[in-house]
Amino acid sequence: MTKVIFIDHDGNNHQINATQGDSLMEVAISNNIPGIDADCGGLCACGTCHVFVEPNWLSKVGERSEMEDSMLEYTESVKSNSRLSCQIKISEELEGLTVQLPEEQY
Amino acid sequence: MKEESFFEKENSIPDPWDLPLETFDVSKAEIFESNLHGEYFRRLRKESPVHYCPDSQFGPFWSITKFHDIVAIDSDHKRFSSDTNIVIGDAEPELVTPMFIAMDQPKHDVQRKAVQPVVAPTQLSELEVIIRQRVGNILDDLPENEEFNWVELVSKELTTQMLATLFDFPFEDRHLLPYWSDVATTSETVGIEVDMNKRQEVLQECLAYFSKLWHQRAAEPRKFDFISMFAHGEDTKDMINDPMEFLGNLILLIVGGNDTTRNSISAGVVELNRNPKEYEKLMSDSSLIPNMVSEIIRYQTPLGHMRRTALEDVEFKGHTIRKGDKVVMWYVSGNRDEEVIENPDAFIIDRNKARHHLSFGFGIHRCMGNRVGEMQLRILWEEILKRFDRIEMMGEPQRVLSNFVMGYSNVPVRVHKK
Ligand code: HEM
Ligand code: FES
Numbered sequence: 335m336t337k338v339i340f341i342d343h344d345g346n347n348h349q350i351n352a353t354q355g356d357s358l359m360e361v362a363i364s365n366n367i368p369g370i371d372a373d374c375g376g377l378c379a380c381g382t383c384h385v386f387v388e389p390n391w392l393s394k395v396g397e398r399s400e401m402e403d404s405m406l407e408y409t410e411s412v413k414s415n416s417r418l419s420c421q422i423k424i425s426e427e428l429e430g431l432t433v434q435l436p437e438e439q440y
Numbered sequence: 441m442k443e444e445s446f447f448e449k450e451n452s453i454p455d456p457w458d459l460p461l462e463t464f465d466v467s468k469a470e471i472f473e474s475n476l477h478g479e480y481f482r483r484l485r486k487e488s489p490v491h492y493c494p495d496s497q498f499g500p501f502w503s504i505t506k507f508h509d510i511v512a513i514d515s516d517h518k519r520f521s522s523d524t525n526i527v528i529g530d531a532e533p534e535l536v537t538p539m540f541i542a543m544d545q546p547k548h549d550v551q552r553k554a555v556q557p558v559v560a561p562t563q564l565s566e567l568e569v570i571i572r573q574r575v576g577n578i579l580d581d582l583p584e585n586e587e588f589n590w591v592e593l594v595s596k597e598l599t600t601q602m603l604a605t606l607f608d609f610p611f612e613d614r615h616l617l618p619y620w621s622d623v624a625t626t627s628e629t630v631g632i633e634v635d636m637n638k639r640q641e642v643l644q645e646c647l648a649y650f651s652k653l654w655h656q657r658a659a660e661p662r663k664f665d666f667i668s669m670f671a672h673g674e675d676t677k678d679m680i681n682d683p684m685e686f687l688g689n690l691i692l693l694i695v696g697g698n699d700t701t702r703n704s705i706s707a708g709v710v711e712l713n714r715n716p717k718e719y720e721k722l723m724s725d726s727s728l729i730p731n732m733v734s735e736i737i738r739y740q741t742p743l744g745h746m747r748r749t750a751l752e753d754v755e756f757k758g759h760t761i762r763k764g765d766k767v768v769m770w771y772v773s774g775n776r777d778e779e780v781i782e783n784p785d786a787f788i789i790d791r792n793k794a795r796h797h798l799s800f801g802f803g804i805h806r807c808m809g810n811r812v813g814e815m816q817l818r819i820l821w822e823e824i825l826k827r828f829d830r831i832e833m834m835g836e837p838q839r840v841l842s843n844f845v846m847g848y849s850n851v852p853v854r855v856h857k858k
Contacts (some may be wrong), residue, residue: 360616373795377508379515379802402701407549410560438561440813 336424338387340367352424358433359383359420368437381405382439383419384412388432390414393419395422401424411436456480461488461785464497466503466770466843467528469632475645475843478785481505490757498529501766502759507777507798509757510769515803516543520748520767522805527844528747528768529628531684535640537688539698541805551689552808554673558606559812563664566603571816574601575823581655582855587834590851593822595705602816603697608665609653621698624691625845632841647687654680666693700742703847705820706837707740708732710851711787713833718789726825733817738797740786744772744846745852747803750824770797770845774777830856832834 335351342348347421352361362370362383374380374424387395392415398406406412413415417435448518453471466484484491484505491503496681513520525531526542540551542773557563578702582588596618622640626634653667658680667804670676670689679686682848704789712719717745720726747768754761761767775798776784782792807813824831831853838850 360768371795373797374511374802375793375796377511377802377846378513379511381805404517404545404549408552408804408806408808409557410562438811440561 336426336429336431337422338428339430340370341432341434342367343435343437354424354426356424357420358385358422358424358431359418361424362419363405367435369439370419371439372420374420378402378405378418379402380419381409381418384409384436384439385417385419386413386436387415387417387422388434389415391431392427394427409436409440410438444643444831456483461491463493465487465589467493467496467498467501467768469841469843471623472846474841474844477744477772478776479777481770485773485777498660500529501720501768502761503773504769505773505777509776509781509825510771510774510798511802512575513767513769514567514746514805515800516806519751519754521751522748523546525749525766526746528745528766532636535636535690536684537643538682538685538704539688539692541692542688545804548804551851552681554676555669555693558664559809560667561811562730564811564815567614567812568815569821571602572819572823575816575819579823583584584857587852588850590709590853591702591706591829591848594818595636595848595851598705598816598820599698600701602701602812603694606697606812607693608663608667609651609815611650616649617694618698618702621694623857625699625842643687643691646690647683648689650686651680651683653840654686673830696807697809697812699845699847700809702736703742703814703845704733704740704793704817706814706848706851707742707818708736708821709831709833709853710837710848711736712831715787718787721828722821726822728789729818729821729825731791731794731812732821733793733814734797734824735787735791736817737799737813738775738781738794739770739800739848741775741797743799743804743811744842744844745770746805769801770800774798795830796846826857828855829858832856 336353336354338350338361341349348367350361350365357376359370359372359376363372371382373382402418406416452476453476467482479569484503489506490519494500504513521544523541523544524536540548575598578594584595600614600618603617604611623639626632628636654671657668658671661670670679723778743767747766748768750761750763750765752763800810834852835852837848840847840849
């Protein structure tokens with residue numbers, strides 16, 4: 335298990351014990367974290383699993399793919415630390431990973 | 441097999457299970473008009489999920505019918521192009537109206553980004569107030585104790601008013617919007633015979649009207665409406681100099697928000713009446729509305745397909761799709777894929793994972809107006825529940841003739857006020 339923390343748009347912290355190998359999106363959905371829609375079910379094709387990764391974690395979660403970049407381009411509030419949570423795999427190195435949720439998914 | 445006799449007796453449409461797969465052709469608009477396409481696609485999903493039709497009125501084409509295969513093609517915009525043609529039939533080259541839904545990167549991205557803010561989620565809360573008010577007015581004016589066509593008095597009227605709002609279009613002329621939309625979608629390219637020259641004439645009138653609006657908006661400060669956003673956008677402010685492109689993008693925004701939402705509004709009434717248990721669930725728990733909205737949009741699949749053109753030879757599921765081949769992604773089939781959606785033929789308003797459907801497409805062309813569409817339906821049903829015990833369907837609905845727009849021209853109803 336790896337501990338990850340979601341901070342929702344209202345500022346509430348949700349601390350979750352995540353299964354390694356799951357995507358961060360799957361962790362959010364199976365724990366009913368509000369604010370993730372994940373319409374495409376994790377195929378990097380809808381952009382509705384958008385999160386902001388705390389800056390000190392950015393290098394650890396890896397790089398965006400070209401497709402992820404394209405999908406993020408259309409989300410309203412995209413920032414340099416935006417990621418699609420279905421593209422982040424939970425591993426041991428991510429113990430303590432903290433992400434924020436945007437106001438709305440698009 | 442469902443209602444076997446239905447195929448031969450009531451229609452000239454053959455039973456799909458009797459047809460040879462080598463020449464199997466799902467593109468005939470009549471199949472959809474008669475609501476018999478479900479069984480055609482069931483056969484393809486089962487026996488030939490990536491299917492090549494060597495000859496049809498639109499020429500040869502591939503049919504992609506399974507959910508995940510559709511997502512794969514839709515997301516693969518580098519190899520499957522949207523350039524120029526995105527429905528099964530090709531438009532005559534001189535009648536092509538460029539629009540960003542029918543463009544590849546990078547131009548697509550530039551134009552989409554220019555207008556997207558109009559329908560972005562944070563913009564919607566302001567829109568919600570206006571839409572709720574207009575929905576209320578429409579519902580309050582409905583005739584009581586008499587049968588009427590829900591499509592005309594509600595679906596069409598509401599969608600039109602919403603479009604007029606998004607364009608800041610002169611309200612008294614708003615009926616022009618669905619008129620232009622109908623003319624634009626009534627085309628040989630989706631299997632309907634029409635006088636294509638007459639069609640072009642009407643679209644020129646549309647262009648002239650909007651050009652006038654453009655010049656007005658360009659001279660005024662920038663506002664949040666589609667025309668103003670294009671006219672003031674850094675990358676789009678010269679669009680007016682390319683009239684066909686301007687027209688194309690207008691049509692896109694009119695059609696994109698018109699037939700789709702209109703037919704989802706109609707479909708809600710149709711399916712709730714066909715599924716009285718679901719109607720009861722809704723009446724006893726209005727918090728189901730957002731989930732129901734997604735289910736309506738899945739179940740109806742307002743746009744039955746989108747089409748791509750292969751830019752190179754592609755190996756796909758054991759088939760070689762050749763460069764230049766037409767590839768049709770049948771959303772209307774993927775939304776019934778029994779391997780992805782449980783009990784897909786059932787309309788279930790509290791369905792689990794109802795948002796997981798193909799109706800808005802996926803990838804870089806994924807519907808730009810999905811949140812507005814959903815919002816409209818949500819507000820409509822919230823306001824309906826406040827006013828009516830029942831919207832009762834009085835007879836069989838009439839579907840439209842198209843392999844692209846999945847919709848209704850007539851849904852006879854009677855409303856029962858609270
Ligand atoms: C229930 C309602 C709606 C449905 C089912 C729907 C469906 C679709 C589909 C299937 C696509 C193409 C996706 C693809 O190729 O992958 C699309 C694109 C688009 N839709 Fe919608 N739509 C709806 C409502 C709206 C509304 C209300 C608007 C505008 C006000 C709109 C504007 C657009 C635009 C501009 C595109 C092109 C996006 C692009 O190419 O990047 N749609 N829509
Ligand atoms: S779930 Fe669709 S992009 Fe992540």
